[in-house]
Amino acid sequence: MPKAAFAIWWDDRLGPSLGRSYPHIELSEEDILNIFMGHGLNSEAKIGYTKIRAGLVISYMQAPTCIGILLDENDDPDVIERNLLRLVPYIDITSDSWDDEIKKAYETLVELIHETSGEEFLSKPEVKSFIQEIKNGHIKVIAPKYTLQSIQRYKIAEEFFGNDPDEVVRILQDLERENVVIPKSFGRRLECRQCGDTEVAIELHCPRCDSRDLHNVFTVFCPKCSEQFQTVIIDELTEVRCQNCHEAVKVSELSVIDVEPLCNNCGTASDEPKIVLTCATCGKKLKGADLLGGTGLAYYPSKEYFDSPH
Ligand SMILES: [Zn+2]
Ligand SMILES: [Zn+2]
Ligand SMILES: [Zn+2]
Secondary structure (H helix, E strand, O other): OOOEEEEEEEEOOOEEEEEEEEOOOOOOHHHHHHHHHOOOOOOOOOEEEEEEOOEEEEEEEEOOEEEEEEOOOOOOHHHHHHHHHHHHHHOOOOOOOHHHHHHHHHHHHHHHHHHOOHHHHHOOHHHHHHHHHHHOOOOOOOOOOOEEEOOOOOHHHHHHHOOOHHHHHHHHHHHHHOOOEEEEEEEEEOOOOOOOOOEEEEEEEOOOOOOOOEEEEEEEEOOOOOOEEEEEOOOOOOEEEOOOOOOEEEHHHOEEEEEEEEEOOOOOEOOOOEEEEEEOOOOOEOOHHHHHHEEEEEEEEOHHHHHOOO
């Protein structure tokens, strides 16, 4: 179990400083700075990993506050990262009693870790029935569907209302109803003309014969020897062998540097395959009119509202 949860705050005069921690820990100024800076100069990385003398710290940045978790030697960093991300919605980042808030955060994290591992996890009703469906043979594979979502983001509004894009749009619509802002057309947005959905699935086709039967030759990074090597990754592989150090590497741990598709039908190798976009919901092949047909909206201040005294 993690040793502690803590908060670091950015102060314009003092820089980053340790807020509350639970259970209580001491961190040096250097540690605090390293953890904070692990998120990039502009706090752009949400998740940071920092090795300090007391152990590994995984942190989550919601500027100007950073929530850190100090791991125990036996903790699995992947498990802690997943549960830190699950924990975030439970933390009141604007709390005015951080002693309670960070204690609650730590206890919730421990609870989340328990709930999502071991016996407690496996005996949850939804997990049990999922496993049962696999046993019955009703689920043979849990395969991904690769989708892109065309979400509208209003970055300037997110600074005030948080970064859930759907909620931000709802708030802008509330403001429209209050006559504070007026929507006007702005650019085009992606929308399937058959079903109205905005989720897109991607398919790659051979640029020469249009076949979908492509093999991909990947240039990947070996985490064991830090060298690059090339490999073909066909479906249903669990690991590949590095050509340099001959160690087996799990496919979930591979990072891909480059990909060159190779057509199984006509033998063409090309790094510019034809990219075909289809609607992830109804399967319709998307054409230019789908990609550019929907009307985007920008919200402008309502003159009526801002010219009258409030
Ligand atoms: Zn559709
Ligand atoms: Zn290697
Ligand atoms: Zn081909």
